[in-house]
Amino acid sequence: MRALKTAILSAALALGIAGAAQASEGVHIPKQTWPHAGIFGTIDKAAAQRGFQIYKEVCSACHSMRLVPIRTLAGIGFKEDELKGIASGYEVQAGPNDAGEMFMRPGLPSDRFPSPFANDQAARASNNGALPPDLSLMAKARVGGEDYLYAFLTGFEEPPADVHVMPGMNYNKVFPGHQVGMPNILQPDGVTFADGTKATVEQQAHDVATFLTFVAEPHLDARKQMGVKVILFLLVLAGLMYAAKRKLWSTLH
């Protein structure tokens, strides 16, 4: 038993190292409470739908989400006809047709979200040289995840007196280096939510972060539900195995 404890302890220590490797960035990111956190946490679908509205009306002017098919939104409660409606609001390139020409057609739920710019160069040319990053995996691609996204979106402020912000750049207290090409885009009541939720900056940041968590990990709910079942099964199996082992080995003594 002592040996087992030692083994578990050393494994825990080894894992601690992995955590340390990730926690080495400078700025403190405050933790938020998320309905999707924890063992039984699931994506807050209403918040994610509001987040999608913000993405559509605000973020998508500059940011692509090229890895995400529109049908993924079924995971936050959009029905099939709603998905078709959302998709047909986009124009996607198709073809070539019989005349050998490319043409535009209304989007389908199976299409991925069209990008606002044809390529990175076009994106830079329209954004003062800065490249708005793709949002498909944003919640997993930054240290701090959704907490970082929330802190970033609410982190725009007037620069301290001793900081000189370069022309075209904006001051953000959590962005590495504090100078970011993206402007403070979320404004109070910048969007009007259909469900009547008051669109404060904090509310919008929370909803967008929830939505981006969902698109980065569309199977999050299914994963956790399966995890609970798998671990319960393994716990019962472990109990049976231990009882059988005890009974068997007791014949030796």
Place this chain on the structure above:
Amino acid sequence: MAQVQATKFKNPVVNWIDSRLPIFTMLDHEYNHYPMPRNVNYLWAFGAIAGIMLMIMIATGLFLAMQYSSHTSLAFDSVERIMRDVNYGWLIRYVHANGASMFFIAVYIHMFRALYYGSYKAPREILWILGVIIFLVMMGTAFMGYVLPWGQMSFWGATVITNLFSAFPIVGDPIVTLLWGGFSVDNPTLNRFFALHFLLPFVLLGLVILHTAALHVCGSNNPLGIDPKGPQDTVPFNPYVTLKDGFAVVIFMIIFAVFVFFMPNYMGHPDNYIPANPLVTPAHIVPEWYFLPFYAMLRAIPDKLGGVLAMFGSIALLAFLPWLDRSKVRSCKFRPVYRQFFWILAIDALILGYAGAMPAEGSWLVIARIGTFYYFFHFLVLLPVLGKLERTRPLPNSISESILKGGGSIAAGAHAKPMEKA
């Protein structure tokens, strides 16, 4: 494996096959009746756990390979397609990605168990050396696997690690060109890494079979480090150890499942969810956690070639362990002084790991240097000297006497009627 005696089986088909190819006799001999010292503790389960992890990695890896594209323009997106669109693709990939870490945890515990109980000593030298080779091949496989998703850490990790070989004079640059398949980490690199990442697990499997074959010649070591003197000291592998190992495997799988289902990205780096970009270098290039102690050694030496030699040397050194440790006594239980140094070495390895995750500057660099020095000092100086100077405690006469205190008679009685298989 040396002597295979024909056994009579009830099933006529089994008998027919066995009289022509005695695989059933061999399995019966090696896994039913293989005598295990009856005093082995749960640390002895980590060999079986590591073996099962290898199987899980090969199985999940096969299904991932069916969906993955090893072209730089497709690799990242194809992994995301697995995560989003392939049925249970997220599960297969998370099992594979976290499985690599769990495999290393199992192997590290397995190695430290061998160090603590002196399992590398005569007559198990070849068994141990095969283990060191398995560890090396495993590191190569894991490194190349981490490159495949073609994220930022994949690309820059590959750049840093392949560049290490350029430290060697004359042969260095041609080796690097060969690894890259060109003059930088690019599409040919990704392609050959994918091919090798598919091949090496089967090399590992072959090495594991040799490792097991070598084990079954001299038998398993045990916490007392003394050889079993007869059937009263052992139990048949099946069902006693299969059940005990099975329980340990299930416990290990619970920890594994916690990572896969509830914190699947904990052991990864967020930068690997950013597509590889040769023009943007990440702020800190860090390898996966299981390489960190070696990464710390690499950066601790101010000279590039010296660092590379220290890193490879730290593993090569292990192969000579059976001859560096002069003590005739295997188990730490009877080596009061060595036991203290064993724990200092374990702590040293953890400190090195931590230092490897930190930027190589200031006090972390100093700590990494002390840690690296101590690692080599332990194996090259302490071990040979201790073997000569240490006064070991008296060894017990036999395993059964030590655990039953009443001699072998009771044990022999119990052994005479092993449980029937249900």
